[in-house]
Amino acid sequence: MSTxxxxxxxxxxxxxxxxxxxxxxxxGLALVYGFYWGHVLRWHQSTDDAYVxxxxxxxxxxxxxxxxxxxxxxxxxxxxxxxxxxxxxSDARVALDQSExxxxxxxREVRNQFATSAQLEAAVEVKQTALTAAQSDLTRREQLGASxxxxxxxxxxxxxxxxxxxxxxxxxKQQLAANRARVDGTTLADHPExxxxxxxxxxxxxxxxxxxxxxxVSGFVARRSVQLGQRVSPGTALMAVVPLDQVWVxxxxxxxxxxxxxxxxxxxxxxxxxxxxxxFHGHVAGFGAGTGxxxxxxxxQNATGNWVKIVQRVPVRVALDPAELAAHPLQIGLSMRADxxxxxxxxxxxxxxxxxATPWATEVFGSTDALADARVAAIISANGAAPAxxxxxxxxxxxxxxxxxxxxxPAARRRAP
Numbered sequence: 001m002s003t004x005x006x007x008x009x010x011x012x013x014x015x016x017x018x019x020x021x022x023x024x025x026x027x028g029l030a031l032v033y034g035f036y037w038g039h040v041l042r043w044h045q046s047t048d049d050a051y052v053x054x055x056x057x058x059x060x061x062x063x064x065x066x067x068x069x070x071x072x073x074x075x076x077x078x079x080x081x082x083x084x085x086x087x088x089x090s091d092a093r094v095a096l097d098q099s100e101x102x103x104x105x106x107x108r109e110v111r112n113q114f115a116t117s118a119q120l121e122a123a124v125e126v127k128q129t130a131l132t133a134a135q136s137d138l139t140r141r142e143q144l145g146a147s148x149x150x151x152x153x154x155x156x157x158x159x160x161x162x163x164x165x166x167x168x169x170x171x172x173k174q175q176l177a178a179n180r181a182r183v184d185g186t187t188l189a190d191h192p193e194x195x196x197x198x199x200x201x202x203x204x205x206x207x208x209x210x211x212x213x214x215x216x217v218s219g220f221v222a223r224r225s226v227q228l229g230q231r232v233s234p235g236t237a238l239m240a241v242v243p244l245d246q247v248w249v250x251x252x253x254x255x256x257x258x259x260x261x262x263x264x265x266x267x268x269x270x271x272x273x274x275x276x277x278x279x280f281h282g283h284v285a286g287f288g289a290g291t292g293x294x295x296x297x298x299x300x301q302n303a304t305g306n307w308v309k310i311v312q313r314v315p316v317r318v319a320l321d322p323a324e325l326a327a328h329p330l331q332i333g334l335s336m337r338a339d340x341x342x343x344x345x346x347x348x349x350x351x352x353x354x355x356x357a358t359p360w361a362t363e364v365f366g367s368t369d370a371l372a373d374a375r376v377a378a379i380i381s382a383n384g385a386a387p388a389x390x391x392x393x394x395x396x397x398x399x400x401x402x403x404x405x406x407x408x409x410p411a412a413r414r415r416a417p
Contacts, residue, residue, distance in 0.1 A: 043343045045257040049313065050269070050336040054247035055360070057217055059084055059239045062210045063092075067230045067238075074224050078215045078241060081364050085226055085238055089211040092204070099197070099204040100379055106197040107383040110188060127172045131165035188384045189377075198376045205375060209368040216362040219243035246360070247330055248285065248320060251338040252292060252313040260342040261287070263351055267318045271328075272335045278328050281321050284340060287350060288315035316340075 065087030072078050188194060219241040226238035249269060253261070261284060269280040291312040293300055300307070318338060320330075 043341060044339055045253060045261065045342055046337065046339040047251055047253050047257070048335070048337045049253075050249050050251035050318075050338045052247050052271075052330045052332055052334040052336060053250045054332045055217075055243055056222070056332070057219070057241045057243070058237050059213055059215070059241065060235050060237055061085070061087065061213060061232050062234055063087070063207055064231070064233045065089075065091075065211060067226055067228055067232060070224075070226060070228060072215075072221045072224075072239075074221055074239075076221050078218065078221060080215055080218045080362065081367075082215045083212050084215050084221075084241075085213040087211040087213075087232070089208060092208040092211055096201070096204040096208045099200045100375070103194070103197040103201050103376065103379050104383045106193050107188065107380055110191045110194055111384060114188070123175075124169065124172045127165065127169040131162070131169050134162040134165040189380055194380065198380070201376050201379070202372045205372040206368060209371075213238070214364045215241050216364050217241055217243045217360075218245075242332060244329055244331065245322070245325065247325065247332060249282065249318040249336050249338060250315045251318055251336070251340075252315050253340075254311050254313055256311075258287070258314055258316075258349075260345055261316065261340060262342070262345055262347040262349060263287075264347060265344055266341045268339045268341075269318065269320075270337050271330060272337075273330070274328055280324050280328070280336075282318045285317040285319040287317070290314070 067085060068088050069083075069086035071083045071085065078084065186192070222240045222242050223237075224239040226232070232238065251267075263284050263286060265284045267282045267284060269282060270276050270278065271280070288295075291314050293312055316338075
């Protein structure tokens with residue numbers, strides 16, 4: 001064998017060994033990847049089309065007014081109940097004064113109705129006594145008239161007196177019944193006229209209280225647009241409060257990725273803000289009722305025939321661990337990467353579970369009811385007391401029957417913006 005042939009044979013063998021090594025390596029990697037995919041990757045669905053979402057609580061007035069105070073600005077943290085915007089309350093104060101005066105006047109008028117009933121009862125007794133006396137006189141005269149001791153004219157006068165007494169008694173009873181119809185079955189506080197006037201006071205107080213706009217929840221102020229001196233009307237967006245402790249992630253998965261997803265499956269997430277060094281843990285809370293395109297402002301009209309099939313994405317809500325969220329706060333709109341572990345597929349893909357719990361609530365706007373009721377009760381007590389007790393009751397109700405000072409408001413509503 002020549003030298004050239006020997007060299008060619010050696011090179012061919014080297015190439016085959018190299019190709020065999022490369023092929024073996026590729027095959028080994030394929031086997032490793034297949035094993036890894038079969039045991040790990042096939043049980044995970046991931047996407048980087050995920051963003052932080054949350055509640056954006058708009059601050060809007062319920063009455064018209066002029067802005068005279070602003071208590072917070074963008075980026076500032078506020079607590080629930082903290083005053084954010086204050087409107088001019090001059091008109092509301094005048095209306096509250098008028099309604100309180102009307103309630104006091106109504107209470108006194110109803111007191112007079114109760115007193116009139118007692119007076120009319122006494123009048124009925126007087127008329128009944130007069131009728132009894134007239135009937136006795138008529139009986140005596142009729143007995144004497146049989147013997148001729150009493151003239152016929154006097155006997156007729158006695159009969160007329162009885163009829164007159166009967167008419168007076170009937171009239172007194174009618175007056176008593178008419179007045180009783182206005183007060184029977186009621187007390188001073190439950191009388192319809194008093195309740196109507198009390199409702200007017202509550203309405204005026206509610207208007208007065210609404211001149212101050214508190215923060216419904218604790219969070220950060222955003223999108224402040226209100227300015228001092230601005231005339232606002234109901235529904236005008238003045239600013240927003242974003243509670244960043246109530247955020248979640250909306251992860252948009254492709255259609256083929258949804259088949260194995262179920263509510264409650266664990267999710268690991270990472271934020272571009274913190275990088276891969278910070279891992280968030282959560283779970284699938286629910287699925288959107290439609291694709292993002294279906295609920296867009298201008299949904300695609302594929303029925304026209306001119307269309308290109310595009311794989312759709314469905315938003316999947318992911319609830320976050322509150323402790324991890326507190327340690328590493330997230331802001332609305334931040335980009336996230338979500339990975340769902342789909343091992344557990346025991347549940348329904350779209351479970352129909354009706355929730356009876358209220359996920360979010362605020363007690364800020366209901367705090368004025370007790371104060372309004374106290375004002376009404378104080379006015380009724382001050383004007384419904386007997387004259388002998390009026391002097392003793394008046395000092396106790398002076399503060400409640402007049403206009404509430406700022407110090408009488410709850411602490412959350414007392415601070416001026």
